[in-house]
Amino acid sequence: MKVVLAAVLLASGCGEQTTTRIVTAPSAASRYEDIREAVDRLNEEVGEEVFTLGVASGEGPVDGYAVVRVVDQLAGEEQTGSTWRDSKGVVIRILPTTSTVQIAHEFGHAAGLKHVPYRVNLMFARARNWRLTDEQRRALIAQTEH
Numbered sequence: 001m002k003v004v005l006a007a008v009l010l011a012s013g014c015g016e017q018t019t020t021r022i023v024t025a026p027s028a029a030s031r032y033e034d035i036r037e038a039v040d041r042l043n044e045e046v047g048e049e050v051f052t053l054g055v056a057s058g059e060g061p062v063d064g065y066a067v068v069r070v071v072d073q074l075a076g077e078e079q080t081g082s083t084w085r086d087s088k089g090v091v092i093r094i095l096p097t098t099s100t101v102q103i104a105h106e107f108g109h110a111a112g113l114k115h116v117p118y119r120v121n122l123m124f125a126r127a128r129n130w131r132l133t134d135e136q137r138r139a140l141i142a143q144t145e146h
C-alpha cells in the first residue's frame with residue numbers, strides 16, 4: 001500500500017505541494033456536501049490543508065487523484081466504503097448512506113493511513129470519531145513537504 005502511494009506522490013512531482021487530491025465522480029454528486037464536510041473537518045483535525053477537493057468529469061481513475069464514486073453495494077455487507085489504488089490512481093467507493101466520518105476514514109486510507117485498534121480514532125475500522133493521533137497527523141503533513 002505504502003509503495004504504491006509513493007509512486008502516486010512521485011508521479012505528481014517533488015518540489016511541488018503534494019496534497020491528497022480528492023475529486024468527486026458524477027455518481028457522487030449527490031454526496032458532494034458531505035464529501036466537502038469530510039475534507040474540511042479532516043483538514044481542521046490535522047491543522048493544515050492536506051486534502052483538497054475537486055470535481056471529476058467521469059467515473060474512471062485520474063492520475064494523481066483519488067476519485068470518489070457512489071455505488072449501491074460494496075463487497076462486504078457491513079462495509080461502508082472501500083479504497084484501492086492501481087497504477088492509474090486511487091478509487092474510493094462509498095454508499096448513498098455512508099456517514100461523513102466514514103467518508104473521512106476512506107480519505108485517510110487514500111492518504112496512506114492504515115487501521116488502528118483505538119475506538120476513538122478516525123482510522124478505527126468502524127470509525128465513529130474524527131480524532132487522529134499525533135503520528136497520523138505528522139504522516140499527513142509530511143506529504144505536503146516534499
Ligand SMILES: [Zn+2]
Pocket residue numbers: 105109115124125
Ligand atoms: Zn478502513
